[in-house]
Amino acid sequence: MPTIIELPQVGESVTEGVIGKWLKKPGERVDKYEPLVEVMTDKVNMEVPSPLSGVLVRTLVEEGATVPMGAPICEMEVLSPAEAAPPDSHAPERSSDARPAVDKRARVGEFMESVRSVGPTGSGEGGQGLAGTDIPAKAVPPPESPLHPRAQHQQQARDAGLSPVVRRLVEQHGVDVSLVQGTGIGGRVTKDDVLAYVERRDKQGFIDSQAPGVESGAPPPRDQGMPLTPLRKTIADHMARSHREVPPAWTMVEVDVTGLVKARAAHKDVFEKARGLPLTYLAFAANAVAGALREYPRVNARWDGDRITIAGRVNLGIAAATDAGLIVPVIHDADRLSVAELAVRIHQLAEAARSGTIKLPDVQGGTLTLNNTGALGSVVSVPIVNHPQAAIVTTEAIVKRPVVVGDDAIAVRSMMNVCMSFDHRVLDGAEASAFLRSVKQRLEAITPSAGID
Amino acid sequence: MPLMTVIEAVRQAMLEEMRRDPRVFVLGEDVGKRGGVFLATQGFLDEFGEARVIDTPLAEASIAGIAMGAAMAGMRPIAEVQFADFIWPAMNQIVGEAARARYGTKSGVHVPMVVRSPYGGHVRGGPFHSQSVEAYFAHTPGLKVVVPSTPYDTKGLLKAAIRDEDPVIFLEHKRTYRSVRGEVPDEDYVIPIGLADVKREGRHATVITYGLTVHYALQAAETLAGEGAEIEVVDLRAVRPLDVETIVESVRKTSKALIVHEDNRTGGIGGEVSALIMEHAFADLDAPVMRCAGPDVPAMPFAPTLEAAFMPTVDKIADALRRLLAY
Incomplete structure (x- = not known):
């Protein structure tokens, strides 16, 4: 009998995927772990490996269709019986339950939740209490038919x-x-x-x-629905969750980046010629933020409900705008990379995000998010914390301003604001400010003579 | 009016009928000396003696066969099958013989017997003491299948079953036995078999169900009332014959129907009720008929979490109703 292959859970918070290309045709032999089908999720595109060795009997989902995680996608005839374990069904999640009082009507009768029953078989007195057994399972929504994924379904409706x-x-x-x-x-x-x-x-x-306010004959302009893409939905859920759960606090420092501007100008041409990609201010900022995180690990943390977890690694998320929407690639161990290495890595990941070829590990595990809102011309922004991380930092546009320096002299300096929203459950203002001060000092310490490698 | 539990109403109905009609007798495993494992016949042996309260061996085929023979000979037997899970050896006597007797003899012979059996889960009964068996019998012409949910209905319906001229399968949900209490009149009354009862009126959606899940549906309706929805709850009370009129009348009013049963989804009563709605109320539907039923797994699991996953709980019914209302 053919075994049904389900779309595996490919990553945290990923709920559905779009079937890209079938890499095997019906009738073709597939080895275990061999790529079977391309799946595009709201985060990444990936090749799903075959969970077993066998022959692809038929595909159940056409290319381009959206299917939820766990939906059957194809049937395979298993070659080795040992590997033909039936796929797990999904266990229902539990939920807390507060049952309302029963509607008391004489004829309907009263349903007594607390009545103890009923022997080893539910019969006589003195058996195991029902109260302890009455654990309600969360309702399991009916599985979406793979042939009629949700989006299509709604359109049809x-x-x-x-x-x-x-x-x-x-x-x-x-x-x-x-x-x-x-x-x-x-x-x-x-x-x-x-x-x-x-x-x-x-x-x-x-x-x-002749609806009111509309001239007869001309139908009124109607609202247009825009179907939610998986990415849009993820962003919406994520932002709403952060807004709902996180008590945010906000702070900002002004950073004199005159030295940084000069340093970048000094290295820019050589770097671009050697590497074939731009040397951005963002790479310097990422370097400063990563260093400050190493110095203040309390910021490199997350809220875990019953405790705060200090992350061991410094994994810096970099917000990247793409045509599809916001994606946050993660630079793992950013504190171990030089400015030049960061510039390369940021470039690679941003390109991958924009072209839709980014891999799942490259969007997971971030411990703090850095957003270069200055690229959009902003000078101050109030970012939403990337839940469950503790904080998000923005670097704003660099502008030349008259600034009081030294001994009450006024000079034209290149100034940049660095803003930070943080989860006040995890951090207090003192820790957040100390961290931000460290970022500021690191950026202001940069001189043209400093290396970037 | 006295308050009774379902099991007390079962006992009361049999007691009154046995006092009223000397042809009525009970037989089954442990019904005599022990008074029944659920105590449905407690004290019967003392009052009616061994001739009318018969302890049988563990042999369901014999229990049903003896009852059938006695019924054909003019008696009014009430056969107790201790748990519906063990009714299968009696299948031939009930389905193959009793159900067909009247038809096969041009009404020359008929079988006025009742087979009582406790059924259903959510009592930690595990795979062998939790089964729902109604669909097997509801499929069989010649049988009536009654599934009461309240003490009031239990007394009236069991009396009607005992007085019925043909075989009646009377299924009592174990969890309702002691957990549902309501008023039961002292006087003699019968509720005609085949009439559903609207247990709660509403106009936004209809829940059609029977047995234990009537109470779960009522709780879900109460939850939904807090969300502004008025849910009608129809208690079928019998799954054969089905009360088409009450079902259709309710769905015509609400235009949305959710069928709830603990029995496995496929081939359950829900499919039949759904077909009746299509046949008689199609032009009044505002949403596809939905089902909230036990899954298609072979038996009720023992582990409490898995049992809860199997059962159509209040949460699941409320959730299904929300989807139906949103449609």
């Missing part, structure tokens, strides 16, 4: 989703259904929508084609 009762009511009351605002799934027009519309229409006495 919008296009064709007039239910029988809606069709009947629309006909009965002579309603132009396109004028009825749908409140069901995917904007579907429900029975209640039609009834409410009819009631309003009959009360107000206006006719469908």
